[in-house]
Amino acid sequence: MSEIKKFNIVPDIRLLVDIGQANYQVPEAVSELIANSIDARFEDESLEIEVSIRPELVSILDNGKGMSRDILGEALRLAADMNQVTGNTQSRKGMYGLGMKAACSSLGSHWRIVTRPPGDRNEYSVELDLAEWLKKKDRQGWEVEVLTSTYNPQTSLLGARAHGTAIFLTQLRDSETFHTAVIDKLSMAYRPHLLDGDKISVNGNPVLAKSYDLIDNRRWEIDLDVNGHKISGWYGLDTRTHNDGNYGINIYRNGQLVEAWNKDFLRQHLMSSRVVGEIELPFIPANFHKLGFNKSVEEWKIVKKAMTAELKQVVKASGEMAKNKNDPLRQAKAIKGLDIALGLASSITGQSAKTTDPENGIVVKSSNDMELEVSDKEASGLENKQNLNQIFLDGFLYSLNYQFDVLDDPTIPWDFLYDSKTRDLVAVINTDSRLFQTSTDQEFIAILALSESVVGFLIRDLGYTYPRAREMRDNWLFEALESREKAKR
């Protein structure tokens, strides 16, 4: 015997509250509500959105299309298909019909929404108190009441707006919100709209489109065709490197930032950290909270491959700028290299000039691979004696060299590398250190760095005590410098 029994699977009304447990921070929730305002904008009219963030109230007022009574009622339904409800055929930021409810619920437990479409003599409002909502006995009672009242600019919460929507949230979950954090979020999240003339203010402060600090103020266009879909945008090189992670590509979907500082297209590294840019990816679905893309879809993998190839040269240029810190033209050279690689400039090669070998003693070179050079006169017949390029200890000869490079901590003036297999010791002088940057006597710095590296190596790698290591260092340094002076004479 078989039997079918039907069950009503309407969710418990608690879901309207639980949906607010989404991962929204206040700026993100406000941003999500603004996405709805933008979806409801008039194509030919500048949108003005006023956000207010107070300890007891968060409000968002716009002069968009507003909603009729029926649309407002539908908008409160979870997972409502607003395209169908509104008859909208334009691309929208709203995707799942959940954003407004999730954002409101994550901000506060008392909602008041007032809206008015253009030309309507009435305004429509809904008031929801989630605490009262939860007390309802009917756990499947999802009905909300939409109040219709005659619009009066003197008393309406919409004020003098001829049309638009206002959302007021009280009984806030988080009363300590910095409105500057909201401004910061919105300035990047809606950069394309702000540049197009839409206006957003937070507590009376205008939100300005995020600006980039680019080298030479230059941007390289991205215009890729991926399986019939277009990826458009730009990339550039920031004037500074970023330890704070604020580099990579900001990815927008229909003008709304979905992923900030994406690093999927470049290897996360300080040397790549000048690379910044923006792309618009309307064809990849955003995830539930629009805080990232659905990266499991095939299109994303193709985008990743295409963008990685697209950014390869600029990543390289970013790396070039981190190298050769002694070269004041490294930035210009890196940009030039990028232009050449992109076919935007032709190659200009410098002719090599013959370098004159120094006569004697230490020569400080300006390249990355500096070494203390010992004259031939000094080197001959001194194989097992101390000089600035070697130290002879307990029957073994150790090579000594030094180089200039960047250590990512300006408090470290120098450090050393030692390879025990080849007995090769290299002092690395940090060109980002205060000492290097304030000194003009690099020869002296090199000798200091090498001396201290010798001590460090004797203690760490050969196990000497500090007093013994110091004594050995002193003797080596004395003999090496004396040997150099003799050779000069």
Add this chain to the structure above:
Amino acid sequence: MSPSDDIQRPDRYSELIDAWGSFEKKTFDNWIIDVSECYFRSGIGIKFASQLLSIQPAELQAALNLASLDEDELALLATLNPPKTTWFTLAASSPDEIRQALDALKSAKEGASPFSVVARAIREIKGPTSMERIASLSSEAFGHAAKKATAFNLLNEKHIKALKGWESRVRTGRTLTPPQISYAEGLLRELAEQGAIVRNSRDGDEAICDEILNAIGVS
């Protein structure tokens, strides 16, 4: 920083420690990439990370610099596992330079410093840098640049004085310091860009103009 970051932190440290300690278990290129990724995920600085790993900060920095190379270049390095004293130099090199450096390391004499072997091999390809070429300019070149700057009413008094100062410095057998070389490069480039120092000069100073233009790498 969110509370969840705090919770994840110890794992991120262990991840970095494990990555660094897995040198023997992985190919060199994979090891470099893993270390770099774990380091940047850890969110800690180079000094703290090197203490955590009980290594020198330079060692970690050199590995991170290598991670900026292309995968092909890293794979090339993995054929030899070059000594760590060469890492900084290799990280700043082009694919051709890396190939030359690895060949030189393979055929290096026993007891030779890998650092010096690599530096020399790369220098053979690269030739002298513009800084080195400027360092080798004659005293006459600096003096001539000063004269041209005056004649063409370019550069200011301080700049011209500097050029004259270097003329005397080089004449008396002293070399320019790196900051002076950088400064000189800027001034000489300005003179070239403004047309005071040109190829095929009609002022009868072709040779000395060429010497300067060669040094700053202008064709």
